[in-house]
Amino acid sequence: MRANFFYGWVVVAATTLCLFTFSVFEVYGVFFKPLMEEFGWSRAVASSVFSLYAISHSFSAVLMGHLSDKHGSRKVIMFGGILVGLGLILSSSVESVWHLYLFWGIASFGSSGLWVPPISTVVKWFEEKKGLAVGVANSGYGLGILSMAPIAAILTSTYGWRGALVTLGFALLGIITFAAFLMKNHANSDGLKVRARKQDPLQVSLSTKQAVFTRSFLILYGIYFFGSLCFTSLLVHLVPFATDAGISSVMAALALGLMGGSTIAGSPAVGAVSDKVGKENMLVACLAAQAVVFVGLLWVDDVWMLYVFAVVFGFSAAGVWALVAPLVEETFGPDKIGLNLGALTTTFGVGGILGPILLGYAFDVTGSYRPGLIFCLFITVGAVLLAYLLKRQKSLD
DSSP states (O other), rough: OOOOOOTTHHHHHHHHHHHHGGGGGGGGGHHHHHHHHOOOOHHHHHHHHHHHHHHHHHHHHHHHHHHHHHHHEEEEEEEHHHHHHHHHHTTTTOOSHHHHHHHHHHHHHGGGGGTHEEEEEHHHSSSHHHHHHHHHHHHHHHHHHHHHHHHHHHHHHHHHHHHHHHHHHHHHHHHHHHHHHHOOGGSHHHHHHHHHHHSSSSHHHHOOHHTTSSSSHHHHHHHHHHHHHHHHHHHHHHHHHHTTTTOOOOHHHHHHHHHHHHHHHHHHHHHHHHHHHHHHHHHHHHHHHHHHHHHTTTOOOOOHHHHHHHHHHEEEEEEEEHHHHHHHHHHHHSSTTTHHHHHHHHHHHHHHHHHHHHHHHHHHHHSSSSSHHEEEEEHHHHHHHHHHHHHHHTTTT
């Protein structure tokens, strides 16, 4: 019985824990109003902290990926966990916005150590059921969003926002330490070396510098840039869009919760199906589903329609991100997957900054979300076409 035990699933469990803790950055909104009330900050100033996170997380991912390839995922996860825990704890002591920029920036810099290293390790462990494994691991992110928001809210109402940040900082540091202890890097085992020899030697040795100059990388970058731009736009503007359509704020907030909750099922389901029908085919399907959602949102006039579109979008968005690591490994080989994945993760920062701003600007100019939604529709259709081209282009690189 013991001889048949496959440690890869323990690595999946550890990665799920890492992504669960990573979701704390997505519930920054819980601290939004308490910070404004105590310091008298504007919404723009308070919102800028999330933008700082998006930038810091995305571009530190390149470093974390490189360190993971070189030193193994366990050390990098622990390093990222220390920065996250320390940054949250120090954030409880802020007295000005610059303090929060500094301390939240420390935590944000460490956050990429909770995604790129563990996900790239999962990919290295699995030859079969790779999509399922990555999908199950990614479900930790959805579970975290679903549970972290009420936990943070309860802690804030009980101990204040400062006490909540201290509690979360120590608790998450403990969880990350446990996850790092469970993590085992497969790069030093014979299994990965055997897999590497079976692949095209040119593909296996493809460095990040070489990869970024291939058409496949540029296509992937375009897909995930477009996807990030539209995903973050909807994440930020869904609630005000719904209230403008006459839906109550409570019902609109529930739609956002449904969008986050549906990612729990979306990641493993899309991953499992992609193992059978191909990663590129599922990427096309998920992006096409998002395009349908943007068409539907143009005609939303009832809450049930909003909920359907929110669930479909969350499910498909989770699938898109569940596919990124397997696609990177299949396209460029396993040797530098951490660094290559980190380079591709910068799309989240660029798209995350531009998307919400562009959608907000379009509303300010026109007084309606309709032009912004049409823009997102065309962008998503562009991503579908790029995904359709990806499989063909990979064979030409």
